[in-house]
Amino acid sequence: MRLPVNYNRLETPYYFYDIELLNETIEAALSACNNNNFRIHYAMKANANSQILETINRYNIGIDCVSGNELKKALECGFNSSDIVFAGVGKSDKEIQLAINSGIHAINVESEEELEVVNTISGEMNRVTDIALRVNPDIDAGTHKHITTGTDHNKFGISIPDIIRINEESDKLKNINIIGLHFHIGSQINGMDTFIKLCSTINSVQNDLLNRGIVFNHLNVGGGLGIDYDNPDKTPIVNFNDYFDVFSSHLKYPHKQIVHFELGRSITGQCGSLITKVLYTKNTSRKRFAIVDAGMTDLIRPALYNAYHKIENLTSSAIKLRYDVVGPICESSDCFGKDAIIPETKRGDILCIRSVGAYGQVMASQYNLREPAMAYYSDMIETINHK
Numbered sequence: 001m002r003l004p005v006n007y008n009r010l011e012t013p014y015y016f017y018d019i020e021l022l023n024e025t026i027e028a029a030l031s032a033c034n035n036n037n038f039r040i041h042y043a044m045k046a047n048a049n050s051q052i053l054e055t056i057n058r059y060n061i062g063i064d065c066v067s068g069n070e071l072k073k074a075l076e077c078g079f080n081s082s083d084i085v086f087a088g089v090g091k092s093d094k095e096i097q098l099a100i101n102s103g104i105h106a107i108n109v110e111s112e113e114e115l116e117v118v119n120t121i122s123g124e125m126n127r128v129t130d131i132a133l134r135v136n137p138d139i140d141a142g143t144h145k146h147i148t149t150g151t152d153h154n155k156f157g158i159s160i161p162d163i164i165r166i167n168e169e170s171d172k173l174k175n176i177n178i179i180g181l182h183f184h185i186g187s188q189i190n191g192m193d194t195f196i197k198l199c200s201t202i203n204s205v206q207n208d209l210l211n212r213g214i215v216f217n218h219l220n221v222g223g224g225l226g227i228d229y230d231n232p233d234k235t236p237i238v239n240f241n242d243y244f245d246v247f248s249s250h251l252k253y254p255h256k257q258i259v260h261f262e263l264g265r266s267i268t269g270q271c272g273s274l275i276t277k278v279l280y281t282k283n284t285s286r287k288r289f290a291i292v293d294a295g296m297t298d299l300i301r302p303a304l305y306n307a308y309h310k311i312e313n314l315t316s317s318a319i320k321l322r323y324d325v326v327g328p329i330c331e332s333s334d335c336f337g338k339d340a341i342i343p344e345t346k347r348g349d350i351l352c353i354r355s356v357g358a359y360g361q362v363m364a365s366q367y368n369l370r371e372p373a374m375a376y377y378s379d380m381i382e383t384i385n386h387k
């Protein structure tokens with residue numbers, strides 16, 4: 001694992017990003033996505049740090065954004081507007097105006113009412129706006145319920161029968177141009193079976209449309225590819241070949257159709273670590289606690305999704321003991337690892353919380369008026385390989 005050479009002297013807590021690993025990950029994704037019809041977008045909600053975006057923008061990758069500010073930031077970082085798509089179940093009028101003004105590739109529309117609003121705003125601006133319809137395919141992605149997005153219980157997208165009807169009636173909406181469909185069924189999906197199921201649902205929807213004479217040049221299958229939180233050293237880069245092979249083998253698309261992928265976690269997840277110092281240790285009759293200076297304000301995934309992140313003690317290699325590794329926030333959910341087994345830990349030890357490059361720093365808050373954690377990047381400071 002790459003770390004700053006002075007990792008134990010930098011003020012904690014801080015995020016550290018291994019930019020070499022990020023580059024290798026993007027290169028692996030692009031090489032696996034070896035199909036002229038396929039196009040990768042980075043879902044910038046996973047990590048919107050300028051340095052990360054600038055690294056990603058050195059490659060031929062588009063952007064998936066979900067807010068007006070993400071859209072602005074993508075443009076500021078130099079992404080072409082024609083490579084940007086914009087999803088989100090609750091876009092404000094201002095955000096829609098910004099998207100139309102910026103001339104992005106497509107607004108991914110998530111309800112019939114939004115479709116009418118986009119049509120109206122676009123008319124007021126004397127424009128015809130390219131949109132994609134987000135389909136809710138009612139597929140259970142088999143992931144945590146908070147990050148499942150493609151079932152009838154979720155707020156996202158439009159049901160398949162409505163999609164067919166909207167397309168049949170779309171002539172009456174003069175200021176929008178439906179260029180295709182958008183799907184995204186959830187995040188941290190590890191089984192390829194789920195993506196195979198997605199392909200077969202997409203095939204059936206596209207086939208129903210084809211029978212009505214509707215063929216699109218644009219298809220967006222979303223993101224969701226999971227990473228190996230258990231073994232970040234064994235699998236620093238997810239198997240992109242398996243993922244893209246599923247779509248190459250199971251998805252049927254007309255030869256002019258460009259298939260867009262919106263990958264977030266699988267691009268940035270493994271390149272980030274959260275480095276934190278042990279402030280105190282203490283025992284109760286049932287538990288041994290390591291109290292660290294990072295909190296759920298720096299990394300909320302364990303508290304919000306009960307998510308597992310591997311925790312390592314960088315200072316000690318003593319005999320391993322079982323700890324609850326907890327932060328300083330006044331919430332019992334402020335816990336990074338329940339019963340984490342790490343070398344015996346004492347005040348001043350430096351711990352590393354792994355695989356936090358996606359949905360880590362970007363979800364930070366200032367609850368308890370906490371200072372935001374600093375971030376360091378391996379291409380800007382001297383690094384070492386630790387262990």
Ligand code: LLP
Nearest residue numbers: 043184187188223224225262263264265359
């Ligand atoms: N496209 C859309 C429309 C999305 O909503 C998302 C993620 C993605 C693409 C990227 O998905 P990915 O490839 O990263 O799985 N905060 C949660 C994850 C929320 C995902 C939100 N949408 C977490 O920490 O697990």
